[in-house]
Amino acid sequence: MSPEARSPREAILQFLTLLQSPARILVAISGGSDSTGLLLLLNEAVKAAPHLKISLCAATVDHALRAGSADEAREVAALCTSLGIAHAIMSWQGGKPKTGIMAAAREARYGLLAEAAETFGADLIVTGHTYDDQRETLAMRGVRTDQVSSGIADAVLFNRRFWILRPLLFSSRADIRAFLREQGAGWIDDPSNEDVKYERVRIRRQLSADAGAERNIRAIWDERLALSAEGAEWLDRHFRLHGGLLGQVMPDGLRQDRAVLDYALGRLTGVFGGQPFAPGRVQMERLFSFATGEEPGRMTAGRVVFDLRRDGLYLARESRGILPLVVKPGEAGVWDGRFWARNGSAAPIAIETAATHSPSFLCLSQESSAPKSLGAEDTSSWTESITARTRGGWIPVTSTGMRRNMRDLPKAAWKRAVASAPTLSVEKASLSPESTPPIDLMPYFAPFDRFLTRFDFIFANRLSAVFATAPYARPPLRSIDGKTI
Incomplete structure (x- = not known):
């Protein structure tokens, strides 16, 4: 077409x-x-x-x-x-x-x-x-x-x-x-x-x-498609994901073309904040000025805390306004606009933040290809457990698959990210690794997972790869705009 x-x-x-x-x-x-x-x-x-x-x-x-x-x-x-x-x-x-x-x-x-x-x-x-x-x-x-x-x-x-x-x-x-x-x-x-x-x-x-x-719709569409492709390249070169919860834009990524940075950073804000849209123009202007400045600091936009440090810009969901979700047996729902959950157990499952209980971690099993949220006694045992339980499956450590020690990350940024992680409970009793019922829990991209226009397809698909989730279904057309898909 x-x-x-x-x-x-x-x-x-x-x-x-x-x-x-x-x-x-x-x-x-x-x-x-x-x-x-x-x-x-x-x-x-x-x-x-x-x-x-x-x-x-x-x-x-x-x-x-x-x-x-x-x-x-x-x-x-x-x-x-x-x-x-x-x-x-x-x-x-x-x-x-x-x-x-x-x-x-x-x-x-x-x-x-x-x-x-x-x-x-x-x-x-x-x-x-x-x-x-x-x-x-x-x-x-x-x-x-x-x-x-x-x-x-x-x-x-x-x-x-x-x-x-x-x-x-x-x-x-x-x-x-x-x-x-x-x-x-x-x-x-x-x-x-x-x-x-x-x-x-x-x-x-x-x-x-x-x-x-x-x-001139053709020119507008061509521009959007080009931004999506350039944004996908930007993700590959300048963005890292830690533990499925903490994003990091490398310093060089903050010095790229303004239009590409606006596009990518705006959509990442939607993803980490669980919002279907990027922040408005005024907020994006503030964010751009902050992110490209020389002074370290923090600011909040679109429910995301941006932490600017010498080694880049960190993104994590802010701790306010995260509401619990109860998923009934056999049903599914989206928690905080960031995680999709399906309850295959016989009892209702409550999903809350890790800050509500104890620190939590995510791991994806090779069999289900879906992350689970499990309780941990403290941050050190959490780090050991995530390495042991993900052996042979998906390793949610960085987008490059490196087994980077979480202690190398800024403590405040990592603590904030972990506090926004989901924990599961059944009838007020926290789940343990040994008693996890059949529950699917996977990242949800609010700007894309409900309605994804073809203009954002390339960027969204690359983002899926970063989070190690399934790719999006391709359009059922042989070509679009004269180009083979």
């Missing part, structure tokens, strides 16, 4: 040609013109090219936010039945938040689409976002910040599992509706699309009066 305006038919043909096959595609369809057009365009193209070995299924998410939404979902189901396309209605159950409803609905929608994709055995998900949506998003972000935005990504990895692709992102809504009229097909108009209480509707009306407001 590449950011060039094209007709809907051309866009779909190019998309299917680039798609790795055989493949089963889940089409997210609401019944609106964009998603209905996407379904019919794909159905037409797939039937015309059986040699591609591509099949379709579909899902409609009923957010249950207004009267009539269930009837609309059933209309879409009837359309899919008439086309011979398997379809599921996924309902957003439970209470709805009083504020931030659009963001919450988006989270719920993609979670439900992923469930449907799992059920249907789909390989990827496609949505009907158009060039009109792209322009609106760019305008909305332009109101909030003066930073250049890459807008809606054409490919996003959700939950490390399913790639969400947007083949019509550079086709216009008007052209899609023209196609639907040509086919004699109708669509459902969502009344919320005309409700000016929503920012997107207000922006849409402004853009209608200013049709010339466009941006």
